[in-house]
Amino acid sequence: MGASPVSTVRLELLDGFQLVVDDHPVNALNSAQRLLAFLALRGPVARVVAAGTLWGDVPEEQALASLRTTMWRCNRTVRGLVAVAQTRLALASSVGVDVADLIRGAAVVLDGRLGGTAALPALRPMELLPGWYDDWVIFERERLRQLRLHALEAAAGRHAQDGQYAAALECALAAVRAEPLRESAHRAVITVHLAERNVNEAVRVYQEFRRLIVDELGIEPSEDLARLVFNGSRPVTPAETVR
Numbered sequence: 549m550g551a552s553p554v555s556t557v558r559l560e561l562l563d564g565f566q567l568v569v570d571d572h573p574v575n576a577l578n579s580a581q582r583l584l585a586f587l588a589l590r591g592p593v594a595r596v597v598a599a600g601t602l603w604g605d606v607p608e609e610q611a612l613a614s615l616r617t618t619m620w621r622c623n624r625t626v627r628g629l630v631a632v633a634q635t636r637l638a639l640a641s642s643v644g645v646d647v648a649d650l651i652r653g654a655a656v657v658l659d660g661r662l663g664g665t666a667a668l669p670a671l672r673p674m675e676l677l678p679g680w681y682d683d684w685v686i687f688e689r690e691r692l693r694q695l696r697l698h699a700l701e702a703a704a705g706r707h708a709q710d711g712q713y714a715a716a717l718e719c720a721l722a723a724v725r726a727e728p729l730r731e732s733a734h735r736a737v738i739t740v741h742l743a744e745r746n747v748n749e750a751v752r753v754y755q756e757f758r759r760l761i762v763d764e765l766g767i768e769p770s771e772d773l774a775r776l777v778f779n780g781s782r783p784v785t786p787a788e789t790v791r
Contacts, residue, residue: 558645562647590684697727708740739776
């Protein structure tokens with residue numbers, strides 16, 4: 549007999565798959581893991597879509613049969629875990645999902661509703677389902693990475709506006725750590741330093757970033773970034789920006 553109620557269930561997909569019932573991890577077969585992760589990331593879908601995506605290398609009839617077996621196994625493990633309505637299926641709405649927490653936290657920041665650092669724990673650096681190489685996982689992994697980066701940069705700007713420079717710098721540096729070649733992340737760090745009147749720090753960050761992308765990509769930072777650092781008072785000369 550499966551565990552219940554569903555409201556005690558949590559699905560964790562960041563930094564690895566884990567199904568937790570009443571605070572205890574529950575083992576799930578690989579096919580069940582893939583179905584639960586797919587439903588958590590994609591939302592309610594038609595049976596044929598789930599079957600075709602997860603068992604795309606076999607005929608449709610066989611894929612649908614595998615889907616039915618996997619759904620039965622999921623609901624045997626946790627009663628009502630996979631909800632079925634006519635031709636569509638979904639993860640039970642009462643199941644908590646860490647990816648959903650991350651998305652909600654990012655939305656709070658991007659909507660300008662950031663208060664203190666309450667929304668930021670959900671933005672800590674974690675990878676979606678590491679070691680999974682399905683196309684739908686790779687797409688969602690990149691989507692979440694970009695969402696987190698934009699949220700961190702937005703949080704840095706908002707904290708800087710509020711005079712919370714330490715929190716602002718922490719967010720901006722987290723974005724740089726996640727993507728060292730991202731100009732907007734370095735811009736966030738520079739903006740915080742300039743807000744604190746630490747011009748020397750802003751120049752240092754600019755010079756280090758310039759060296760990095762010249763070495764790695766063979767391109768220069770944007771003129772907008774140079775103007776931000778030097779405030780349009782003088783051009784950026786090679787002597788100022790090379791070793």
